[in-house]
Amino acid sequence: MSSRKSRLIRRLLVVLGLVIVVYGGVIGFSRYMGAKFLDAMADMPRPPVSVSVAKAGIMIWPQTLSAVASLKSIQGASLSPQSAGTVTGLFFDSGDLVKKGQLLLQLNDNVARAQLASAQARLINARLVRDRQQDLIKRHAISQASLDQAVADFREAKAAVQQAQAVLTDLQLRAPFDGHLGIREVALGQYVAPGTIVTSIEQWNPLRLIFSLPQHDIMRIKIGDPVHLLVQGLNKKGFDGKVNAIDASVDARTRDIQIEARIDNPNERLRSGMYGVVQVILKQDQQTLAVPQTAITFKSYGAYLYVIEHKQDADVAIARSVQTGRHHQGYVAITQGLKAGERVVIAGQVKLHNGARVQIVPAPKALLHPSMENKQGLNP
Template identity: 40%
Template structure:
């Protein structure tokens, strides 16, 4: 019995040893296969480093502003008796736009006209009598003071009557009417806005470091989201003499012709200030740049040294300004080299790559995306 038990235990032990040995061999073989398994090539799109000639300009964002623009308000209280304009009208300087009830004021004006005329006549009569020696100098002075006082009261009342009429302060375009006939208006009530739209200003800010590059008469191009396919040209007409202490920026004013009134006050604008020269640069699409805290890099596509196929080499570069979909590379690349422009997140140094058959998006110096 003891011999049979020992033989059975030995057989079981051999089976366990055989099973564990087989599993170990399979695990080692699988690990060896995975360690030596070739990594599939990453499909990427590529672009060549291109030499380009870029116009030299300063970019900024600005806002359109009317040369003259204001909200017309009443200076006197009264009931609206007549409105002589429609919303959106073109008006001339001095044109009457609105009348307030002025019957009471005109009645007082007539009384003061009569009083002023009487005081003037009295002064002339006393003056003749003084020349004849019939009245004293004090009588003449009182008559003159009375005439001056009534003339002042008359002028003051004429001014109050004129405040009952709202006139256009300059040539321009009216906005939307805010009052109605029969409405009682308090002093300072808004009536309508008026804007002089041609020409029009575009104001923008630049850093103080660029002050030496800006001067009067420089050409600018301004783009507006309302007219994405059009650039508006203007000239620099004023430069703020002081630098803002908070932002260290200075303000520049450009004047643009706006005969068709496409540009409206308050519009956001992208401004390019022409510096009058051009730069030769090496440029790549912006999608080729891998932006990292420790430096910007690209993946240069090269052929394998040991055989057919392509790999990428990570190379750190120094970038310059951007124009459209391109970025200038100041240092790190040569003209004609190829860089990966897609799939950058799957790449590392010496990764095998293959060029994708799909047509890549063509970068542009002046992209016009369709946001509809």
Template identity: 35%
Template sequence: MRAAPGGMRTTAAARARRAAPCLAFCRAGRLRLARGRAGVYGAAMLPARRSPAPAPVLPARPSVVPLAATALLVALAALSASCARGPGGRGRGFSMPPMPVEVAEAAPRTVRDQFRALGSIESDEIIEVVSELNATVARLPFVEGQAVAQGDLLAQLDDREIRAESDRAEARRDQARLNFERARRLHESQAASQQDLDEAQTALRVAEADAAIARARLDKTRIRAPFAGLVGRRRVSPGAYLRAGDVVTELARVDEMKVTFNAPERYAGELRPGIGVEVAVPAYPGLRFPGRISVVDPIVNPDTRTVALVARIPNPQRRLRPGMSADVAVTLSERTRALTVPDEAVFAEGNQSFVYVVKADSTVTRAAVALGTRDSAQVEVTAGLEPGAMIVRTGHQKLFEGAKVMPLTAAAMMGGAPDGPGGGRPGARGGGAAGGRGR
């Protein structure tokens, strides 16, 4: 019995579709080749099903289905053989295309060992300007919030009574001086005793002291700035009666500011006066104010286990104000030629860190590295790399020892061209790793 022609065509087409993946995967193609060859000829031997009613027998036509299936299997066998041959005809297996990766250069840069702390900005000097006398305020010639020079008048008190007392003290001093001169001449002519001369001299000294006290009281009616700085708001108004100790205003020196902050006790052995700091404040984003530590408290706070520090920050433009919060970065050490790589280029296996180095032939090798200071963007490499080595920045998760890559710079990854012909080549900079180790 022969199989129906329609059934044979349907079965052969299904087998051809199942054999299609052999075009991409050679080994699977060879396996399916064997199975397909056995299946085709087996299907050709199957008996046809009987139909319930006899059908008219048509003239037999020569079937081409077995011949088509055989031709397909022969083509698949030829494809499998070509996949197993290299360019020179030698069998080398399937070759993966180069993997595009972003690369970066291991370059020297300045690295700082830092810690950060939150601090508070204070004036280098700040005082409350007070009255030393009981007197009425005559006038306040300063402008609130403005800069004043040393010696500028801040307040004038009513000085009429005090001035009169000063004038009287000066008059008594002048009289005492005349009496002393007269006694001295009489003593020289032996008309006055030594005791008379001593009494006249003592009276003169007392009168001079009284005049100096009166003059000092008179000077205190004019309250002046003891140093240059910024004055605060007025605490009193003209006409108000002040008692000794009443506050007129505040005065702050702002040409140099102080920043007070605390450091963890683990840094106590490295902290010393003169260490550089950088201060950032919310009022001026992006600006950094350099300064130096001036005070290191010798006592560690037993409650917080921290060391109190004071740093001085030059403030020539007077941008910093007392009371501002400050983000303080303390630089414990600095290396100007430290070798660094992007942080994302480093991966770890156990306790060992690695990077992939791109060699001159655009293949990669895994290099063991020793790390130093690390921040959010860069990491210092203390051993395992040479300056100028080209390393894989992103994409190392899919790589293996000896993998072929297509190096791309960051600009190329954003849409530019590959770095160099044929996908980029690191050139002489490749292969600069030390201590590399394969899988």
């Protein structure tokens, strides 16, 4: 019985050994074939990356001076009454567009009207006395002194009427010019004193644009030079205007000179107090080496792009660091690291690495010519 068990155990061990040998062989063969496949794949050349290119070219750009600018209204004021009194009439709402002379606020004028009526009555009486004295002097019935006194009394009564009318006028608040009102700060029935702010008023078109430039740019700017303003979040095309005034002196602390321009604001989208970036467009044009801005990649260590070079019967992309300058209508000026005529990648950089083989495909017109006039040498 024990010999039979021993034979059975030996057979099981033999079978188990065969299974292990076969399994190990399969695993080893699979690994061997996998390694061979990876070696074969490593030896295979990578397929070229499809990219679009453009040539770096010389472009004619207008010379500009840039600065941060603030907008101010041509006319603006805080409105307040000249007299004290209780508000009996409010004839505007916050934000109203008003015309020059439009009545905005009325203070209690009962006393002033009574004083005006009294002054007018005295004027009527003084006029009658004067006219009577003029008739009497012709008949030599009175002295010249009596007539002179009557004339003086008439003039005094007339001045009193004018004064009473002025007091009555001061109890009203009217718009000093056409413009947009601000927030209403008073209520009906409120007592106000002289100088109490009722609201504000501003003209929005055109607007004043105030900015400063370094003193060495004084001789480059002239009255009438065009300016272009960009305000974040508003019209992407910007707003145009002209230099209106140049300050008479340079700031002794900053060595900057203040410039004022007038900006057209026909749709009144701009507001006083806004800021933006202004470019003063000088008369002289400038030749600039530039590429489409999509060619440039910015990293923490600087800007770079891919230049196409022909090596071993293939086009390859070579990463190159460059120095960039101004941006203008979809292009970037290159001040160092590139020559005119060199081909640069403007689309497809995501899949590129330094030395990668590339296949050049046509570039979309929107990338090749992003709205720029007087361009030269930018075709692929």
